[in-house]
Amino acid sequence: MKSFHQLYHCAIVLIGLVSCGNYEEFKEDPSALFQGSLTPNGVTFKEVKEQIFDARCAKCHGQDYSNYQNVIENLDGITATIRSDFMPQDGPLSNELKQMLFTWAAAGAPEGEVIVEPIVVEPTFDSLRQTIFASKCIRCHTKGGPAPFFLDERQNLMVYATVFNPFMLDFEFPEEGDFIKRLNSDDPVEQMPPARSGLELLSDEEKEIITEWIRRGLP
Numbered sequence: 001m002k003s004f005h006q007l008y009h010c011a012i013v014l015i016g017l018v019s020c021g022n023y024e025e026f027k028e029d030p031s032a033l034f035q036g037s038l039t040p041n042g043v044t045f046k047e048v049k050e051q052i053f054d055a056r057c058a059k060c061h062g063q064d065y066s067n068y069q070n071v072i073e074n075l076d077g078i079t080a081t082i083r084s085d086f087m088p089q090d091g092p093l094s095n096e097l098k099q100m101l102f103t104w105a106a107a108g109a110p111e112g113e114v115i116v117e118p119i120v121v122e123p124t125f126d127s128l129r130q131t132i133f134a135s136k137c138i139r140c141h142t143k144g145g146p147a148p149f150f151l152d153e154r155q156n157l158m159v160y161a162t163v164f165n166p167f168m169l170d171f172e173f174p175e176e177g178d179f180i181k182r183l184n185s186d187d188p189v190e191q192m193p194p195a196r197s198g199l200e201l202l203s204d205e206e207k208e209i210i211t212e213w214i215r216r217g218l219p
């Protein structure tokens with residue numbers, strides 16, 4: 001694996017758009033560092049409507065979710081019923097379709113094409129929440145979700161790590177804490193995100209940024 005310093009340096013460099021040792025790799029697509037896990041990559045309302053709302057909801061909900069405005073007004077309810085598999089009432093969506101919907105919602109539910117900006121992930125809670133946690137963790141680690149603490153609320157994470165699992169975050173040696181151990185685990189049940197979610201595991205680069213965030217004391 002590439003050394004931590006090099007990787008982290010490159011992440012910072014992406015922000016500044018100055019060159020670094022590995023710049024060649026990112027030249028054509030600056031988001032390559034985090035490809036496949038963070039962007040809606042062109043998913044618009046049209047795809048979500050055709051593949052999810054028309055195909056799986058309209059037979060019972062008629063025109064309820066056929067226009068953008070109605071969907072936006074009900075988005076929280078829609079994602080909540082799908083996350084819990086309460087909807088569609090005749091059987092849950094496939095993991096692929098769930099991922100499509102959640103990623104689209106996490107990206108701000110764009111109606112049309114979005115110009116995908118190079119993605120910059122910084123070792124801060126806000127940046128991680130909007131990128132890695134939004135696409136890979138928050139569907140479970142949120143209020144009402146199955147996981148024991150939230151990743152969309154910093155305070156909740158701190159309280160959990162202090163009161164319920166003091167071994168979760170090791171600020172001096174982050175790799176020794178359960179948080180990073182879970183990201184590195186090979187066990188399909190232990191690993192986060194768990195294998196059953198159908199979500200891809202985090203890349204080494206994503207793990208390095210989270211490790212640095214813990215080392216800095218969760219800014």
Ligand code: HEC
Binds near residue numbers: 056060074090
């Ligand atoms: C087989 C019929 C059926 C399908 C398919 C279906 N629903 Fe439903 N849905 C219902 C029924 C019936 C209710 C009312 C259930 C209740 O209140 O217990 C409901 C309720 C809901 C609610 C709560 C609405 C409210 O007023 O609180 C949401 C949100 C919802 N459905 C979203 C969806 C979405 C999104 C899809 C497609 C991904 C979908 N449903 C597919 C039958 C269906």
Ligand code: HEC
Binds near residue numbers: 136146
């Ligand atoms: C499919 C739902 C789901 C997803 C997605 C998910 N988790 Fe979890 N996570 C859980 C559940 C449920 C638990 C509690 C059971 C357990 O410990 O395995 C848990 C436990 C954990 C724990 C252990 C807490 C402790 O006390 O030791 C950590 C750390 C964690 N998750 C981090 C993450 C991170 C980071 C992500 C995203 C990269 C993520 N999870 C994605 C469901 C999920």
